[in-house]
Amino acid sequence: MKMPRKQGSNASKSPLGDVLYNVFTRGAAGVVILIAIGIVFSLAGNSWPAIEKFGAHFLVDTTWNPVIFEFGALSSIAGTIVSTIIAMIIAVPLSVIIAFFLVELAHPWLSKPIGYAIELLAAVPSIIYGMWGLFVFAPFMADHIQPALQGWFGKLPLFEGPPMGIGMLSAGIILALMILPFITAVMRDVFRMVPSVVKEASFGMGSTTLETAQNVTVKYGFSGLLGAVFLGLGRAVGETMAVTFVIGNSHDISASLFAAGNTIASTLANEFTEAAEPLYMSALIELGLVLFVMTLVIQILAQWWIGRTQKKAGAGL
Amino acid sequence: MKIIKLSIATVLMLIMGCGKQTPPKANQEAPKSATSDASATADTPSEPITLTGAGATFPFPIYSKWAHAYKNVNGTKLNYQSIGSGGGIAQIKAKTVAFGASDAPLKPEELDEVGLIQFPMIMGGVVPVVNLEDIAPGQLKLSQKVLADIFLGKVKKWNDKAIAADNPNVKLPDTDVSVVHRADGSGTTWIFTNYLDKISEEWKSKVGTGKSVEWPTGVGGKGNEGVAAYVQRIKGAIGYVEFAYALQNKMSHVKLQNKDGNYVDPTIESFQAAAANADWKNAPGFYLVLTEQPGAASWPITGASFILMYKNQDKPDVAKEALNFFDWCFANGAKAATDLHYVPMPKEVVELVHSLWKENIQSGGKAIWE
Numbered sequence: 311m312k313m314p315r316k317q318g319s320n321a322s323k324s325p326l327g328d329v330l331y332n333v334f335t336r337g338a339a340g341v342v343i344l345i346a347i348g349i350v351f352s353l354a355g356n357s358w359p360a361i362e363k364f365g366a367h368f369l370v371d372t373t374w375n376p377v378i379f380e381f382g383a384l385s386s387i388a389g390t391i392v393s394t395i396i397a398m399i400i401a402v403p404l405s406v407i408i409a410f411f412l413v414e415l416a417h418p419w420l421s422k423p424i425g426y427a428i429e430l431l432a433a434v435p436s437i438i439y440g441m442w443g444l445f446v447f448a449p450f451m452a453d454h455i456q457p458a459l460q461g462w463f464g465k466l467p468l469f470e471g472p473p474m475g476i477g478m479l480s481a482g483i484i485l486a487l488m489i490l491p492f493i494t495a496v497m498r499d500v501f502r503m504v505p506s507v508v509k510e511a512s513f514g515m516g517s518t519t520l521e522t523a524q525n526v527t528v529k530y531g532f533s534g535l536l537g538a539v540f541l542g543l544g545r546a547v548g549e550t551m552a553v554t555f556v557i558g559n560s561h562d563i564s565a566s567l568f569a570a571g572n573t574i575a576s577t578l579a580n581e582f583t584e585a586a587e588p589l590y591m592s593a594l595i596e597l598g599l600v601l602f603v604m605t606l607v608i609q610i611l612a613q614w615w616i617g618r619t620q621k622k623a624g625a626g627l
Numbered sequence: 628m629k630i631i632k633l634s635i636a637t638v639l640m641l642i643m644g645c646g647k648q649t650p651p652k653a654n655q656e657a658p659k660s661a662t663s664d665a666s667a668t669a670d671t672p673s674e675p676i677t678l679t680g681a682g683a684t685f686p687f688p689i690y691s692k693w694a695h696a697y698k699n700v701n702g703t704k705l706n707y708q709s710i711g712s713g714g715g716i717a718q719i720k721a722k723t724v725a726f727g728a729s730d731a732p733l734k735p736e737e738l739d740e741v742g743l744i745q746f747p748m749i750m751g752g753v754v755p756v757v758n759l760e761d762i763a764p765g766q767l768k769l770s771q772k773v774l775a776d777i778f779l780g781k782v783k784k785w786n787d788k789a790i791a792a793d794n795p796n797v798k799l800p801d802t803d804v805s806v807v808h809r810a811d812g813s814g815t816t817w818i819f820t821n822y823l824d825k826i827s828e829e830w831k832s833k834v835g836t837g838k839s840v841e842w843p844t845g846v847g848g849k850g851n852e853g854v855a856a857y858v859q860r861i862k863g864a865i866g867y868v869e870f871a872y873a874l875q876n877k878m879s880h881v882k883l884q885n886k887d888g889n890y891v892d893p894t895i896e897s898f899q900a901a902a903a904n905a906d907w908k909n910a911p912g913f914y915l916v917l918t919e920q921p922g923a924a925s926w927p928i929t930g931a932s933f934i935l936m937y938k939n940q941d942k943p944d945v946a947k948e949a950l951n952f953f954d955w956c957f958a959n960g961a962k963a964a965t966d967l968h969y970v971p972m973p974k975e976v977v978e979l980v981h982s983l984w985k986e987n988i989q990s991g992g993k994a995i996w997e
Contacts, residue, residue, distance in 0.1 A: 376812070376838070376841070377834065377837040378835065474805065476857065476860075555853070559810030559849070560845070561841065583714055
């Protein structure tokens with residue numbers, strides 16, 4: 311194998327193959343940008359009738375009435391955020407613990423099969439999680455977890471209402487189960503990439519396993535861990551089928567986590583097929599646009615934060 | 628660190644019903660009587676036609692079953708995509724299919740705007756189902772007002788006085804009423820809300836009729852199976868599903884009060900009574916909703932699924948074959964329909980459909996159906 315030539319000065323002299331290669335790779339990369347721009351334009355264009363009709367009111371209104379064509383996205387936006395937060399609260403700490411255990415503590419004969427199992431879970435289609443959630447998990451929630459929560463925190467409005475087994479909390483937990491393998495798999499790789507020299511140095515200083523984990527391994531790979539978290543977050547925000555099955559699909563905002571709600575993705579999945587009227591369709595597409603913007607904002611924040619921590623930490627991944 | 632990708636096959640189950648019949652080599656079989664009177668197709672005799680249709684999901688199982696049987700008659704294939712009524716209407720308007728299908732009839736003005744006709748093809752019923760311990764199916768009677776008040780969120784307990792008044796001999800439990808409705812847009816919801824709209828002024832002003840509406844109360848399940856699962860899960864739940872789902876899941880139905888004031892059970896007979904008593908003759912463009920029809924035995928929440936076709940056809944042979952297929956279904960498809968808990972159209976209505984075809988569907992000024 312020959313080493314690739316230096317770019318720049320002799321790029322103009324490169325043989326035809328290199329030129330084609332250059333054009334092709336650039337073109338392929340450019341297509342990605344074109345597709346992203348195309349999506350924005352078609353979303354914005356198709357949602358224009360709704361944007362014109364409802365304006366900014368769309369974002370703060372909870373009405374969702376397809377009969378008289380009054381649409382507001384607030385319940386869907388709130389549901390998307392709440393279900394994602396529940397999922398992250400559960401999934402992130404667990405992922406860190408599992409990944410750390412697999413890399414630092416477990417024997418290879420244990421960490422290998424668990425690693426495969428995690429990758430297997432990551433490959434399960436979301437509709438399977440949804441059906442499992444509806445037929446297996448929701449009854450379990452209704453019979454055991456929800457009554458227990460009401461017993462412990464009876465007075466909190468967070469856990470009010472009949473224990474139906476479906477609703478915002480169930481959706482959040484199912485989401486957590488779905489993104490857990492993703493986050494864990496990436497975090498495991500991050501932990502593995504921390505050089506053992508660094509850890510050994512820490513042990514040499516007399517640190518315990520826990521101290522090394524806290525002060526060295528996690529700090530060293532912090533930006534990588536953040537990346538894993540945002541990967542999971544991105545998946546949770548847009549998850550459709552699994553949520554649709556268990557969230558209860560109501561366009562109300564409730565203080566109780568036991569109550570039914572909806573997310574942007576679940577509303578789209580439910581209502582797109584039968585939305586024949588132009589304004590209804592347009593409102594649904596505007597919901598899609600809102601989701602797109604939310605994802606974009608998360609991405610930008612993620613990049614900014616990761617960049618900042620990298621600067622702060624100096625070295626690391 | 629390569630992630631092992633496992634592809635897990637998702638199995639789509641098409642309810643085709645007649646798995647046992649081994650079809651004879653379809654193409655070689657000579658066209659039978661259904662097409663023999665068609666001089667228009669005579670010049671292309673051996674080429675089997677593929678009909679394309681798209682729309683409502685509710686009639687999909689029976690259309691598939693009919694199409695499977697009809698293929699053995701003269702080799703015509705049907706490619707029906709059950710993408711939803713809204714999609715079906717969009718597809719026929721875009722002229723990508725030979726016919727569209729919708730669970731809710733289009734208004735005559737909307738039909739005329741694009742030059743479509745519609746006719747009812749098959750019927751079904753919507754049934755309120757409940758999850759109440761110690762109450763047998765059909766034991767509970769709900770009057771019109773009580774049913775509407777339950778779905779408006781005004782009746783909150785099952786031992787409410789209003790329910791007890793209609794059911795003096797039933798021991799009603801002290802459980803909360805939990806309403807379950809469809810979360811996805813659907814013709815089933817359209818028929819059900821249309822019924823509530825007709826029986827309750829308050830429903831009419833507050834909610835209205837639609838494939839999805841702003842429900843005053845309750846949780847939403849995705850599809851009939853979602854509603855069925857929620858109702859079976861939640862104690863004290865009441866929801867509405869298609870008749871076939873209520874039967875297949877052995878769900879507990881309620882008796883409803885019909886227009887004549889009688890309490891009736893949902894059966895094939897009570898659906899047909901509703902269709903037979905409906906005044907189709909005076910419904911321009913077949914714009915008729917079968918809810919709240921007169922008749923002592925009529926089930927009040929019955930609905931028909933409609934076929935949409937263009938009046939002026941560019942491809943007369945395809946249109947003719949589509950009509951042949953529908954005609955064959957009307958004539959020979961009743962048993963298959965009732966096997967799947969659908970309700971075949973009554974004879975009088977089929978005659979009206981035939982005359983609609985004769986008078987309206989043409990190609991180059993010539994009637995296609997004679």
